[in-house]
Amino acid sequence: MAGSAPAYAGVVIDLDGVCYRGDAAIDGSRAAVTALRDAGIGVMFATNNATRTPEQSADKLAHLGFDVAPDDIMTSAVAAAALLEPGDRCMVIGMHGLRAAVTDRGCELADDPAQTDVVLTGLDRDLTYDKLVRGTRALLAGARFVASNADRSFPDADGISPGAGVIMVALETATGRAAQVAGKPEPTLFETAASRLPDGRLLMIGDRVETDIAGAAALGWDTGLVLTGITGADQARDADPAPTYVADDLAALVRDLLDSHA
Numbered sequence: 001m002a003g004s005a006p007a008y009a010g011v012v013i014d015l016d017g018v019c020y021r022g023d024a025a026i027d028g029s030r031a032a033v034t035a036l037r038d039a040g041i042g043v044m045f046a047t048n049n050a051t052r053t054p055e056q057s058a059d060k061l062a063h064l065g066f067d068v069a070p071d072d073i074m075t076s077a078v079a080a081a082a083l084l085e086p087g088d089r090c091m092v093i094g095m096h097g098l099r100a101a102v103t104d105r106g107c108e109l110a111d112d113p114a115q116t117d118v119v120l121t122g123l124d125r126d127l128t129y130d131k132l133v134r135g136t137r138a139l140l141a142g143a144r145f146v147a148s149n150a151d152r153s154f155p156d157a158d159g160i161s162p163g164a165g166v167i168m169v170a171l172e173t174a175t176g177r178a179a180q181v182a183g184k185p186e187p188t189l190f191e192t193a194a195s196r197l198p199d200g201r202l203l204m205i206g207d208r209v210e211t212d213i214a215g216a217a218a219l220g221w222d223t224g225l226v227l228t229g230i231t232g233a234d235q236a237r238d239a240d241p242a243p244t245y246v247a248d249d250l251a252a253l254v255r256d257l258l259d260s261h262a
């Protein structure tokens with residue numbers, strides 16, 4: 001990175017493909033987070049994964065050696081819940097992380113389509129046809145439609161698995177309604193993460209151009225693309241929008257960023 005990078009008030013860091021891959025920390029990522037904090041830069045972690053609570057994600061990171069509190073982590077579940085009003089009766093088609101975000105927001109869990117204000121979809125490994133029936137009927141009866149994220153697929157331990165977007169699209173297909181999406185690349189997840197950072201210039205660091213980079217760039221943030229996840233060096237050269245920075249990994253990106261101020 002030539003010359004001087006702007007001073008950032010805060011950095012939002014994607015988890016999968018940046019801090020860890022599967023159940024292994026990516027080399028140097030823990031030390032990079034510490035170096036950012038030591039330089040007085042606020043750090044938030046952001047993930048589209050709505051199946052885990054922030055506490056569960058913090059536990060995973062702590063297990064990998066990161067020094068992190070649940071409030072340092074913004075999930076698409078918590079971001080989606082921020083789109084609800086306390087007291088809303090919410091039908092959740094999703095897992096524990098999404099239900100916990102809804103009840104933490106002061107909403108009620110609903111399963112009767114006639115008594116539902118909002119249908120909220122996420123990844124649901126226990127999806128049944130009956131859940132799709134009830135979601136469809138609640139939406140046709142006028143409930144709001146919110147989705148944690150629209151990811152089509154994600155890398156699982158043993159291959160590619162269908163993502164939360166598959167369930168969202170099933171209900172869109174059945175009803176002709178469109179969901180409001182909280183997760184990357186839509187603005188809500190970025191904005192709720194930013195609300196916990198100091199005011200000032202922000203940088204998003206991620207491994208996926210179409211979500212991490214495109215979503216943050218649309219908000220006017222600077223962006224850093226790392227090559228430890230989904231995007232390879234060849235794709236990085238053609239990335240649209242072009243990231244502000246491209247680095248082999250989080251450690252290299254942070255080193256360059258901080259060196260340019262040394």
Ligand SMILES: [Mg+2]
Binds near residue numbers: 014015018
């Ligand atoms: Mg990622």
